[in-house]
Amino acid sequence: MIYRAKLSVRIVDLILFLFLGLLNVIQTQVAWSYELSGSSAIKIVYPKPGSVIDAPSSFIVGQVIPGTNLTCNGESVRVNKPGYFAHVVPLHYGANQFHLYSADNNINLDWTIARKTPPKPISPHELKIEDLKPNVDLGIKPGDIIYFSAHATPYALVSVQLGSHCLTLSSTKKTPPTTSVAYGKVVQRLEQNGADLYKGSYRVVEGDHFLSVHPEYKLVSRNGSLTIKCKATISTVERLSVARTIKAPTVVRLGPGLARTTPLADGVKVAIDGWLGDNMRCLYSPNLHVWIKKQDLILDSERELSRETSGASENNSDDTVPHAVAQTINIIDDSYGEKVCLPLDERLPYQIEQKLNPNCLIMRVYGVSADTDWITCEPKANGAKSVIDHVSCRQVEDNLYEVTVYLSDKRQWGYQVNYNGTTLCLDIKHPPKLFPDSMLSGIKICIDPGHGGSEIGATGCSGIPESQINFDIASKVKLYLEASGATVIMTRIAQNQNVSLDERVKIATDNGVDFLISIHNNALPDGRDPWKEHGTSSYWYHPQSIELASCLKESVKSASGFLDLGARYQNLALARATAMPSVLLEIGFMINPDEFAALIDSQSQSKIAEAIADGIRQYLYTKQ
Numbered sequence: 015m016i017y018r019a020k021l022s023v024r025i026v027d028l029i030l031f032l033f034l035g036l037l038n039v040i041q042t043q044v045a046w047s048y049e050l051s052g053s054s055a056i057k058i059v060y061p062k063p064g065s066v067i068d069a070p071s072s073f074i075v076g077q078v079i080p081g082t083n084l085t086c087n088g089e090s091v092r093v094n095k096p097g098y099f100a101h102v103v104p105l106h107y108g109a110n111q112f113h114l115y116s117a118d119n120n121i122n123l124d125w126t127i128a129r130k131t132p133p134k135p136i137s138p139h140e141l142k143i144e145d146l147k148p149n150v151d152l153g154i155k156p157g158d159i160i161y162f163s164a165h166a167t168p169y170a171l172v173s174v175q176l177g178s179h180c181l182t183l184s185s186t187k188k189t190p191p192t193t194s195v196a197y198g199k200v201v202q203r204l205e206q207n208g209a210d211l212y213k214g215s216y217r218v219v220e221g222d223h224f225l226s227v228h229p230e231y232k233l234v235s236r237n238g239s240l241t242i243k244c245k246a247t248i249s250t251v252e253r254l255s256v257a258r259t260i261k262a263p264t265v266v267r268l269g270p271g272l273a274r275t276t277p278l279a280d281g282v283k284v285a286i287d288g289w290l291g292d293n294m295r296c297l298y299s300p301n302l303h304v305w306i307k308k309q310d311l312i313l314d315s316e317r318e319l320s321r322e323t324s325g326a327s328e329n330n331s332d333d334t335v336p337h338a339v340a341q342t343i344n345i346i347d348d349s350y351g352e353k354v355c356l357p358l359d360e361r362l363p364y365q366i367e368q369k370l371n372p373n374c375l376i377m378r379v380y381g382v383s384a385d386t387d388w389i390t391c392e393p394k395a396n397g398a399k400s401v402i403d404h405v406s407c408r409q410v411e412d413n414l415y416e417v418t419v420y421l422s423d424k425r426q427w428g429y430q431v432n433y434n435g436t437t438l439c440l441d442i443k444h445p446p447k448l449f450p451d452s453m454l455s456g457i458k459i460c461i462d463p464g465h466g467g468s469e470i471g472a473t474g475c476s477g478i479p480e481s482q483i484n485f486d487i488a489s490k491v492k493l494y495l496e497a498s499g500a501t502v503i504m505t506r507i508a509q510n511q512n513v514s515l516d517e518r519v520k521i522a523t524d525n526g527v528d529f530l531i532s533i534h535n536n537a538l539p540d541g542r543d544p545w546k547e548h549g550t551s552s553y554w555y556h557p558q559s560i561e562l563a564s565c566l567k568e569s570v571k572s573a574s575g576f577l578d579l580g581a582r583y584q585n586l587a588l589a590r591a592t593a594m595p596s597v598l599l600e601i602g603f604m605i606n607p608d609e610f611a612a613l614i615d616s617q618s619q620s621k622i623a624e625a626i627a628d629g630i631r632q633y634l635y636t637k638q
């Protein structure tokens with residue numbers, strides 16, 4: 015997706031556009047317009063005039079009358095047969111003028127876009143210090159490292175006063191500009207002079223006591239000196255506090271704003287030993303911290319306070335580190351699957367790891383000591399095959415208890431983890447029942463047409479939004495799947511419907527579907543070439559979805575004839591569902607003129623939709 019704007023394509027406009035093109039209407043100056051009008055035969059859908067772009071190049075994407083000879087600043091523009099084009103233009107810093115010209119009907123189109131200029135480095139003649147880090151409040155304990163940095167007058171002496179400690183920062187050269195890219199996502203760093211950047215760090219030691227201390231930066235240069243206090247405060251954490259999650263699921267990360275790990279149920283107790291702004295650091299085990307947003311937690315001290323103020327008399331303080339002893343593991347059958355239940359005294363944090371070879375699920379529970387002497391398993395009725403082969407458990411280290419569930423099949427069909435009271439349950443899905451006719455009777459599939467409503471996604475060469483094409487293809491997939499006997503659940507049933515990402519996953523999970531397939535079409539960020547980078551890709555997050563992602567990508571790629579961009583790992587909300595294999599499919603590129611032409615063609619949409627249904631069937635009926 016490249017930008018979001020409300021676009022609409024009306025059949026009336028399209029007919030008018032073609033009609034006017036046939037009449038060869040002469041137009042000398044055309045204003046920017048989202049919609050085709052009588053005065054325009056060159057339509058630009060990206061970039062918007064006046065855009066500020068933070069990349070060394072962009073691409074002009076749009077549509078002309080088929081057969082038009084188009085130039086941009088005198089350079090020939092590649093226009094495909096239906097009249098779609100994408101033209102890469104280099105950008106210099108500041109304003110860039112472009113002049114498009116169609117010789118066939120003597121139409122000119124002028125507009126300007128800008129490239130973002132890098133921030134000016136501080137001059138040695140100024141007396142300046144700015145961008146002080148840390149810029150959010152810190153809660154730290156002995157052993158933690160505090161990182162300081164600031165931009166300041168080059169060739170000066172910059173130091174930080176933290177309590178009684180004075181730390182001298184060193185001038186650092188910045189890392190060279192790098193570009194790391196995933197489709198639709200780009201990280202670009204501008205080239206900068208490094209002489210004005212100062213860095214340093216301090217390791218907190220036993221005996222340090224900071225109570226909301228503002229570190230003070232001091233700059234001494236030939237031009238004079240300057241002292242400025244950080245807005246952020248630093249405090250040492252003197253004791254662990256205990257908090258509970260108040261949201262289900264609660265997002266848990268391995269660092270503030272960094273990778274996610276298993277989300278938690280509500281009411282789970284965690285020990286807090288630090289913070290960075292509104293991110294609270296939770297101690298899972300001696301060697302593992304995770305981070306949870308402050309607003310997703312309630313501190314037990316706050317709970318106590320509210321209990322006292324509400325008049326409740328009992329003060330049975332919970333402010334001790336959460337801990338429980340694991341004694342038994344019970345395996346119970348339910349309608350979804352086979353449930354591995356671990357009774358505990360309180361809700362403790364956990365992580366789930368899925369492995370395929372050997373095929374197992376590993377459940378790590380923190381704050382638990384092992385005393386397991388009994389693993390019970392209900393016998394299956396009629397000697398039916400069990401999903402679970404066997405279960406083992408071990409104490410990995412202090413406060414870390416691990417349960418490994420080995421599975422009978424080579425595949426996994428989904429899992430859910432939750433607390434029932436204070437019993438932690440890992441529910442492992444039964445495989446779907448298959449029939450010898452290779453059809454999809456009894457299979458429940460959730461189809462998610464990506465974006466919708468005000469979320470239009472990427473914009474195609476004609477201006478049509480990705481959300482519309484996703485919806486059109488998804489609606490056809492539904493028909494093919496239903497014709498094969500499957501039950502289909504759609505996450506949205508209209509083009510103008512706004513559905514959040516979490517809601518989409520919930521719809522799939524609540525309906526107990528066997529597969530979740532999210533249908534999207536791709537775009538590139540600025541700085542890339544839509545003629546060179548395009549094709550079909552699919553995305554998985556949990557190992558259980560790798561094979562399905564690969565099957566779908568292969569099937570769609572063969573039907574569309576698009577390039578193969580692979581089945582890839584990516585952290586996407588729709589791929590993060592655990593209750594079933596879930597895959598996000600990027601069929602083609604909205605800004606590649608040839609792929610776009612196929613994506614809006616009803617016949618090729620049907621071919622692609624049929625290929626998605628075939629991909630599911632192939633996956634189900636491939637011998638394991």
Ligand SMILES: [Zn+2]
Nearest residue numbers: 464471534535
């Ligand atoms: Zn999309």
